[in-house]
Amino acid sequence: MKDVFCRIVEGELPSSKVYEDDEVVAILDVSPVAKGHCLVIPKAHYQDFLSVPKDLLHKVMDVAQRIGQAEIAVLGAKGINILTNVGEMAGQSVPHFHVHVIPRYVRGEGGFQLEMKAMDSSTLNLPALAKDISQGLK
Numbered sequence: 001m002k003d004v005f006c007r008i009v010e011g012e013l014p015s016s017k018v019y020e021d022d023e024v025v026a027i028l029d030v031s032p033v034a035k036g037h038c039l040v041i042p043k044a045h046y047q048d049f050l051s052v053p054k055d056l057l058h059k060v061m062d063v064a065q066r067i068g069q070a071e072i073a074v075l076g077a078k079g080i081n082i083l084t085n086v087g088e089m090a091g092q093s094v095p096h097f098h099v100h101v102i103p104r105y106v107r108g109e110g111g112f113q114l115e116m117k118a119m120d121s122s123t124l125n126l127p128a129l130a131k132d133i134s135q136g137l138k
């Protein structure tokens with residue numbers, strides 16, 4: 001079955017479009033965590049950030065940047081969170097790559113709290129970890 005963003009791209013489902021070109025569409029999120037919460041979506045189906053081709057990734061990020069700039073200028077946002085979830089473990093609910101552009105107005109307000117709690121790095125061997133990841137780069 002087609003995912004919800006494929007159906008939006010194909011016009012089977014309605015959406016509030018902010019931007020559209022041949023390869024990318026940006027829409028208002030139907031469950032916004034802040035006023036103006038947008039999703040930037042490639043029209044072609046790719047599962048997530050890790051599988052999208054780089055040229056298309058760059059186009060999506062270009063649109064995300066422009067929407068963030070517009071939200072500062074037009075909506076008076078004081079900050080923007082750019083977010084993409086990869087996999088259910090990370091909170092991805094729609095298996096079609098998309099980038100959230102989330103305007104922020106007042107610190108701590110709204111339905112989005114980004115909290116990064118540092119773990120105890122002394123439990124990790126940082127040089128070995130860095131080497132492992134480095135060796136996995138393609």
Ligand code: DGP
Nearest residue numbers: 004027028029030031085091092093094
């Ligand atoms: P994620 O959890 O990162 O996969 O984000 C998916 C987002 O998509 C979530 O914030 C809600 C939004 N969403 C789901 N279904 C629809 C829809 O039919 N229309 C719109 N505009 N957004 C949707």
